[in-house]
Amino acid sequence: MRPERGETPLISNETVSSYLERLASGAPTPGGGAAAGLHAAQAAALVSMVAEFTSGPRYADVQEQAQQISEHARLLMRQGLFAAEEDERLFGALGAAYKLPKESSEQKSERSAAIQNATIAAAAPLASTVEASIEVIKLGQRLLPIGNRSVLSDVAAAAEAARAALATALATLEMNICSIKDIAQRDRLVQAASQASEAIAHADELSAHARAVVAA
Template sequence: MRSWSIDAYLARLAARNPTPAGAAVAALNVAQAAALLIMVARFRVDRDPPVGDVARGVLARAEELQETALRLAEADLGAVDEVAAAYTLPRATEVERARRAEAIADALLVAAGPPAELVGVGAELVGLCERMVEVGSGALLGDVAAAADAAAAALSISRTNVEADIAPRRGAAEAERLAAAVGPVDDLLRRAARVREDVRRALA
């Protein structure tokens, strides 16, 4: 997926194909949010302390988070392909239908892993956005707000994907662990919105 052109990615996204889908969209939103912060930080790294110090810290961590997001996008493709394979299992008899249902539920539980992990990445990005608001200025603040909004979209998408994927296994220990991983999303969405509104007030 990393080597696809934008046109190829969108064509594949629109195709009647299980991958890429929502989780990949979320991961790419996170990667774009990280890239925006990297860009803003690069404009600020040469400033005097504390601005330059904050920018250097944000730059280093945002680069790592961007790479993690892209890794999770690739991981999601593989996991969803396994879900699709489970749906092709035979279902002519009761035994086959039961086996197929179990295989689908197991594959979906695995597929919930990348979006659940992405929530942690998105959480860090929201924190980086909050730091950059403190040291940004002018039009660069608009890019910080854009990064916060992109991270928020990714967080919301990821939560819904996790909830959908774990539904057949709710109550199981792994399903509940994944559900807990998306628990902070509401608070993170409020923080991301606060970044945007802080930027809008500063620009006004």
């Protein structure tokens, strides 16, 4: 279904070219958070592809395990895509909060509260992207020893895509953390940022391991 004129299309319903043109434009959305979600979705899709190629008589002993990995990866792919779309929607809401009037002290107070609430809400898709990326890396680690050797380089590609998702989400999370006054919410995001930093190292390890296996 085509969006109405002036209506922002869902990333999942537009062409790659359309998305990239919007990303490259001067519009505030989509931005880094949406890109992070799509990196995670691509990482999951690559893991699923390798698992799908791990089938047939040669892989009879591990085919069921590979299929489970593929199914889980597809769920994570959808989680990453949803996070990208939610990031765009919620960042748009944050932009609207900044445009609220601030003439009176009451308006300033309401605007400040709206910005805080919108900033906290906008961090949720980033945390979801981190979570999905961590799970993708774990699936890649499980798949590497059993996967079809002909496509194991794509496990490395998946790890690199997951790393990009984590690093991009981390950069945006750090920016949001600086703006949040609520201690509990800030601590929650600090934890997500810490998990992203740790997972980046795991993504590097998986990529290096996969490349070493392919080169052996």
